[in-house]
Amino acid sequence: MSGLLTKDLSIFYGTKRAVQNVSLAFPSYSVTALIGPSGCGKSTFLRALNRMNDFIPHCSITGEVQFNGQNIYHPQVDSVLVRRQIGMVFQKPNPFPKTIFENVAWGPKRAGISSSVIPRLVEESLKAAALWSEVSDRLNSPALGLSGGQQQRLCIARAIAMKPSVLLMDEPCSALDPIATARIEELIGNLKQKFTIVIVTHNMQQAARVSDTTSFFLNGGVIETGETKSFFTRPEKVETENYLTGKFG
């Protein structure tokens, strides 16, 4: 098991409960997909895993998110350090309005990595994100000049440059065309050798292609979790089967 798991996690927006009593463990060096219809709470749940919900006003939690045995919501825990260990890639590619090099280098620099190591770190990260061959000759050009798929891979490189243990991905391909999507799915398959990955996707075929474990969310709770191989051939719960066969939502 990776260090990441949740215990009876509930998430509230004000008084409204968006996620209820979810206890999930995320296996190391594998991909866990969270699927479910719109509004089922999967993105909210994902953001709680590295305290990104802290930025949403009136958002509170009960229960625990444990990373390496420690509850990351403990008052003495620095959320900045949490996010260096648990990185995030967002739905719409959001590179910094800086150069390609600066995008990848900024995080490590601010975290105190010495500048002699940075260029090699940037190269490693871009290679691991399958982007190096396309940008190695123009590292100082603006990141916003890249295509959508390239920008998203840059965001992935930026995230992995921090050498986190866990990579959270919130519908990373939904703003991309099929070919760019295929490249990122292939990339995820390679990345899981070094990282634990949790991916939220509304595309269940993508979850089938990409993940090792799948969890089905509905109305804020987890209906079923299982090994992807059997999840998509023989789910246990009726609600899961209805969702997979498109019988509702």
Added chain:
Amino acid sequence: MSSKHFSAQFEEDLTKLKDSLLLMGGTIESMLNETHEALLRNDANLARRVIHRDVEVDNLEKVVDQQALQILALRQPAAIDLRFVTSAFKICTDLERMGDILVNICERICELAEVEQLKPYEILPEMMQTVRRMISLSLDSFVNQSTETAAEVLESDQKVDQMTREIFSELVLLMKSHENAVERGLKLFFITKHLERLADHSTNIAEQVIFTVKGLDIRHSHAPGPTPSSI
């Protein structure tokens, strides 16, 4: 399938499926060789060994079905990949039936060993040889995804039908002329029928290969087999 799939995982899954089918086919071929020998040498022990090997084929059928099902569920194959996977289901069924038929043949061989042989086999060994060749070709056509090789298999089926008819006539004559030849004659009759079924299954495999490669469903539509150039 010339160029590779983008997803290495998908490529691997397809290769594993192909390998499982080839393993199944190889087992069938090996069992058939041993059956041929057992028949010629009247060797009941060899026949019994073949019967025990059928369990391998049955297990492989389950493996192939499982692998193919997973590819359908997890990879959403399309076009030629989809045809390949659905063909895999059918081909493995044909191969499993072939295993069962070989078991039946070997059971008859065991029974024949108890009864005295009256005259040496004339046509039966040749038929065995032809069927062996057809099965080998059908598996080759699958390995190479070759419609030409598949067409050869379909052509040979005529010869097998012809030989079946000849053997039947011979057996009928024999049984009419010698009373104590009836028991043996009937068993040989069955063996011949089984061999004909084996040939039919190998033509099924060839038809599936044509379906995979060309997308053409030529089952039940060809009387005398199509020539290679007509595919």
Added chain:
Amino acid sequence: MTLWQRIKSEIVRMGGLLTLLICFGFLLLLLVDVLGDGLPTLSWDFLVNFPSRFPAKAGIASAIAGTLWVMFFTAVFAVPLGVMSGIYLEEYASSNWFTNLIRVNIQNLAGIPAIIYGMLGLAVFVRWMDLGRSVLAGALTMALMILPTIIIATSEAIKAVPDSLRMAAYGVGASRVQVVWSHVIPQALPGMMTGVILALSRAIGEAAPLILVGALSFVAFMPSGPMDSFTVLAIQIFNWAGRPQDEFRMIAASGIILLLVITLGMNALAIYLRARSVKLS
């Protein structure tokens, strides 16, 4: 589209065009009038001479100097204070009734007439703080006046920075300070600069509050320190325009041209800087 709908849309279009032409028409009229009166007397002598009773010898040098002194100190006080307040309000302050009250009141303050600031300056800076009728008092008064505008411009510029940028930075484990200073502020800089320059260009043209604070109307020397008396362009122009002699009105027009040039120049700078920053990002 029916005929009637077409007619209606044409009427609206023509009406809009007409309004635009009328506005520009008046502006053009003013420009032509001022240029006509002021260009002949606009000369190098005019720029370097001190004012005098004799229009032929009068110049605007002290007013230019006074304007520069006042604007310098105004900027020194207003810009850091205003920008920092804007940053604090948008990035650090929590959202409760108190901060919302402050936000609303800043909007109000931006709309208060300039003369009120003049009275405030007189009471607080000139008298209570005993700064007298000095450049400093004038600058502080102007600073107070343009502070709300700068705060609002800064806030708007920061609000315009998309949240996705902040989230991206937080996502790689940045602290709030790093997010604000390395990402939000550089991104908001064009908007902030434009707001600052526009606020300053408003301040340059103000006369009433400075009159109250004690800017003189006849200054025949260059201010040499923040505590000196002073005058500014606007006041000098006002003074000349009020004299009966035609010649004074002409040099008033010259002063107006100078003021227009400076103001348009500052606006142009704001536009250029904004365009350049947008291009760089």
